[in-house]
Amino acid sequence: xxxxxxxxGPLTCPSCIKKIETTLNKTEGVESAKVMFNSSKVxxxxxxxxxxxxxxxxxxxxxxxxxxxxxxx
Amino acid sequence: MxxxxxxxxxxxxxxxxxxxxxxxxxxxxKMAEWSNVLLIAATVIAVIPIAIKAWQAxxxxxxxxxxxxxxAVIGAVFIHEYTESAVxxxxxxxxxxxxxxxxxxxxxxxxxxxxxxxxEATLLREDGTRQNISIDDVQEGHxxxxxxxxxxxxxxxxxxxxxxxxxxxxxxxxxxxxxxxDDHVYSGSILDTGYxxxxxxxxxxxxxxxxxxxxxxEAQDSKSKAERFLDRFSNYYTPAVTLLSxxxxxxxxxxxxxxxxxxxxxxxxxxxxxxxxxxxxIGNGAKNGVLIKGGDIMGNFAKVDTLVFDKxxxxxxxxxxxxxxxxxxxxxxxxxxxxxxxxxxxxxHHLGQTIVKEAERKxxxxxxxxxxxxxxxxxxxxxxTVDGYSIVAGNRKLMNTERIEISSDATxxxxxxxxxxxxxxxxxxxxxxxxxxxIADQVRDDAKVALEDMRENGIKRxxxxxxxxxxxxxxxxxxxxxxxFHAELLPNEKVEYVKKLKEQxxxxxxxxxxxxxxxxxxxxxxxxxxxxxxxxVSMETADVVLMAxxxxxxxxxxxxxxxxxxxxHQNITIALAVVVILILGVLAGQLHLAGGMFxxxxxxxxxxxxxxRLIGFKTKASQKLNKQNHKVRESYVS
Numbered sequence: 001x002x003x004x005x006x007x008x009g010p011l012t013c014p015s016c017i018k019k020i021e022t023t024l025n026k027t028e029g030v031e032s033a034k035v036m037f038n039s040s041k042v043x044x045x046x047x048x049x050x051x052x053x054x055x056x057x058x059x060x061x062x063x064x065x066x067x068x069x070x071x072x073x
Numbered sequence: 074m075x076x077x078x079x080x081x082x083x084x085x086x087x088x089x090x091x092x093x094x095x096x097x098x099x100x101x102x103k104m105a106e107w108s109n110v111l112l113i114a115a116t117v118i119a120v121i122p123i124a125i126k127a128w129q130a131x132x133x134x135x136x137x138x139x140x141x142x143x144x145a146v147i148g149a150v151f152i153h154e155y156t157e158s159a160v161x162x163x164x165x166x167x168x169x170x171x172x173x174x175x176x177x178x179x180x181x182x183x184x185x186x187x188x189x190x191x192x193e194a195t196l197l198r199e200d201g202t203r204q205n206i207s208i209d210d211v212q213e214g215h216x217x218x219x220x221x222x223x224x225x226x227x228x229x230x231x232x233x234x235x236x237x238x239x240x241x242x243x244x245x246x247x248x249x250x251x252x253x254x255d256d257h258v259y260s261g262s263i264l265d266t267g268y269x270x271x272x273x274x275x276x277x278x279x280x281x282x283x284x285x286x287x288x289x290x291e292a293q294d295s296k297s298k299a300e301r302f303l304d305r306f307s308n309y310y311t312p313a314v315t316l317l318s319x320x321x322x323x324x325x326x327x328x329x330x331x332x333x334x335x336x337x338x339x340x341x342x343x344x345x346x347x348x349x350x351x352x353x354x355i356g357n358g359a360k361n362g363v364l365i366k367g368g369d370i371m372g373n374f375a376k377v378d379t380l381v382f383d384k385x386x387x388x389x390x391x392x393x394x395x396x397x398x399x400x401x402x403x404x405x406x407x408x409x410x411x412x413x414x415x416x417x418x419x420x421x422h423h424l425g426q427t428i429v430k431e432a433e434r435k436x437x438x439x440x441x442x443x444x445x446x447x448x449x450x451x452x453x454x455x456x457x458t459v460d461g462y463s464i465v466a467g468n469r470k471l472m473n474t475e476r477i478e479i480s481s482d483a484t485x486x487x488x489x490x491x492x493x494x495x496x497x498x499x500x501x502x503x504x505x506x507x508x509x510x511x512i513a514d515q516v517r518d519d520a521k522v523a524l525e526d527m528r529e530n531g532i533k534r535x536x537x538x539x540x541x542x543x544x545x546x547x548x549x550x551x552x553x554x555x556x557x558f559h560a561e562l563l564p565n566e567k568v569e570y571v572k573k574l575k576e577q578x579x580x581x582x583x584x585x586x587x588x589x590x591x592x593x594x595x596x597x598x599x600x601x602x603x604x605x606x607x608x609x610v611s612m613e614t615a616d617v618v619l620m621a622x623x624x625x626x627x628x629x630x631x632x633x634x635x636x637x638x639x640x641x642h643q644n645i646t647i648a649l650a651v652v653v654i655l656i657l658g659v660l661a662g663q664l665h666l667a668g669g670m671f672x673x674x675x676x677x678x679x680x681x682x683x684x685x686r687l688i689g690f691k692t693k694a695s696q697k698l699n700k701q702n703h704k705v706r707e708s709y710v711s
Contacts, residue, residue: 010180012172023133038180038293038352064079064129 236267245362297368
C-alpha cells in the first residue's frame with residue numbers, strides 16, 4: 001500500500017471535497033482518499049499494483065483541480 | 074483548453090463585469106437591442122468556466138453547485154432574462170475570486186509557518202570545506218554549519234560553538250535563547266548571533282517543525298460538532314430546495330421562480346462558516362506556540378471550568394535552585410559552598426547536583442579541591458572529607474545519626490524556610506552545624522498572571538496535584554492563590570482525583586509534564602502537555618500542547634478557544650439567518666435570481682471576514698505584558 005499526497009491550488013468551495021473524494025474512492029485500487037480543505041491537500045492510500053500516483057493526479061486534474069505538487073511515500 | 078480557461082478565469086470575470094457595465098450604459102441610452110446583445114455576450118463568457126466545472130463533475134458522476142448555477146442560467150436565457158443571467162454568472166465568479174483571496178488570509182498563519190521551512194543546508198566536509206546542499210540531500214549523521222541569520226535546516230545536536238537562537242517557529246517565543254554544546258536545535262529556528270556546528274539527528278518529515286505543521290493541518294481539517302451538524306443540514310438542504318424548485322415549476326408553471334430556487338439552493342455561508350472560524354483560531358494558536366488539535370477540542374476547551382495542575386515542571390520551573398545559604402559561623406559563605414559542592418559531586422541526588430551547579434554558576438573551580446573518604450547515604454545526604462575538613466550535608470535525620478546538635482535558632486530558621494516552600498539542607502563541618510542551604514523549585518514567572526487571567530475568563534476552580542511534600546505544596550498554592558491542593562500523590566491517585574472532579578460535573582483541563590502525568594492528562598476532558606520544544610509523546614497524546622512551556626500561552630489558548638467558539642456561533646447564526654431570508658424572500662416574490670446570488674455571495678464573504686478577526690486575536694493579559702516589556706525597553710533606551 002502506498003501513500004500519496006497531492007497539493008492542489010487553494011480550494012474554496014467545500015463541495016469540492018465531496019467531488020474529489022467520491023471520484024477517487026470510486027477509482028479502482030484506491031483504498032482511501034481524504035481531502036484536506038484548509039491545506040488544500042489530497043491524501044490517498046492506494047495499491048500500486050492497480051493504480052499509480054500519476055493516474056490519480058490525472059483524475060484530479062480532470063475534475064478541474066490542477067495539482068501543484070505530489071509526493072509518494 | 075480547459076486548463077487555459079481555468080487559468081484565465083479571473084480575466085474572464087473582469088471582462089464579463091466590464092461588458093455588463095457597458096450593457097447598463099447602453100440601456101440608459103435606450104439602446105435595448107445593444108444592451109441585450111452585450112448581456113448575452115457577458116453571460117456566455119462567464120458561464121464557460123462554470124459549465125466546464127459542472128461538466129467535469131458530471132463526467133465523474135458527481136453533483137455540483139456549478140451544475141445548479143449552469144442550469145439556472147440556461148433557464149434564465151431561455152425566458153429572456155438576460156440581465157439576470159449575466160449578473161448571476163458574474164457574481165458567482167467574482168464571489169469565488171473574493172473567497173479565494175479572503176480564505177487565503179484566514180489560512181495565512183499556517184502558510185507563514187510553512188514558508189519558514191528551510192530549503193538548503195551548509196554541509197561541513199571532512200576536509201573542512203563547506204558545500205551548500207539542498208535540504209532533501211541532508212542525511213542523518215551529516216555535520217552541518219549554521220551561520221548568523223541562517224535557518225537551522227534540520228533537528229540536531231550542537232557539537233561545536235554557541236549561538237543565540239530564535240525558536241519562534243517552534244515555540245512562538247521570539248526572544249532568542251542561548252545554546253551551546255550538547256543542546257538540541259530544531260529545524261525552522263533562526264540563528265541570531267554566533268556560530269554552531271551540528272550533527273543531524275532528524276530530517277524531512279521527522280523533524281519537530283514538520284510534525285507541528287502536520288498536526289496543525291490535521292487540526293484545521295478535523296471537524297467540530299457544529300461543522301458536522303451543518304454538513305448534515307446542507308446534505309438535506311440542497312436536494313430539498315432543488316426538489317422544491319421542480320415542484321414549484323409543476324405547480325405554478327413559473328420558470329422564473331423555479332430557477333430562483335435553484336440558485337439559492339447553494340448554502341455557501343452555511344458550509345464555510347464554521348470551518349473558517351476554526352482555521353483562523355487554530356492558526357492563531359500555532360503562531361503563538363499553542364497547538365490545539367482540532368475543532369472538537371476547541372469546543373470542549375471553551376467549556377472548561379476547572380483547571381488541574383501538576384506542580385513540578387508545570388506550575389514551577391522544574392529546575393531546583395539554591396535560594397539561600399544561611400551561615401551560623403564566621404567562615405565565609407563562598408568557602409562553605411565550595412567545600413559542600415565538592416563533597417556533593419559524588420551525589421546523584423538532584424538536590425546535591427543543584428548545590429554543585431550553584432557553585433559552578435558562581436565560577437568556582439571545584440577541581441582545585443581534593444576529596445577523600447566520601448559516602449552517599451541514600452535518602453539522607455552525604456559525608457565526605459574535603460581538603461581535610463570533615464563535611465556532613467543532608468537532612469535532620471542525618472544530623473541525628475552523626476550526633477550533630479541543631480540549635481533551636483537553626484531549627485526555627487529551617488522550619489520557616491520550609492514553610493516558604495524550600496527544602497532545607499543542613500551543613501556540618503568538623504562536627505558543628507555551620508549553615509543551612511535552602512533549595513526551591515521556583516514558580517514560573519508568568520504563573521500568577523496566567524491563572525488570574527483564566528479566572529477572569531470563566532475558570533471557577535483551580536486544583537493542584539503533586540507528588541511533593543505538604544509544606545512545599547502549601548507554599549506554592551498560597552503564592553499562586555490556588556483553591557485546593559493535594560500533596561504526596563502517586564500518578565494513579567492523580568487520575569482518581571481527575572475522575573472525581575468529572576463525576577462532580579466539572580469540565581476539567583489537566584496540565585502536566587512528563588510521563589507520570591500522562592494517565593491524568595488522558596483522563597481529563599482536555600489534556601494539556603508542556604511541549605519542552607516538542608517531545609514526541611506529549612505532542613501526540615495531549616489535546617493541547619504548549620510549545621514554549623509558558624503558562625501565559627495556556628491563558629492565551631483558553632481565551633482563544635472561547636473567542637473562536639463565539640465567532641463560530643456568530644457565523645452559524647448569520648448563515649442560518651441568510652437561508653431563512655432567502656427562502657422567505659423568494660416565496661414572497663421579492664427576491665430574484667441576481668438578488669439571491671448577491672445575498673448568497675455576500676453572506677459567504679461576511680462569514681470569512683468575521684473569521685479573519687481571529688487571526689490577530691490577543692488576550693488582554695498578553696497585551697498588558699507586551700506593553701510592560703515595551704516600557705522596560707523604552708526605559709533602557711532613555
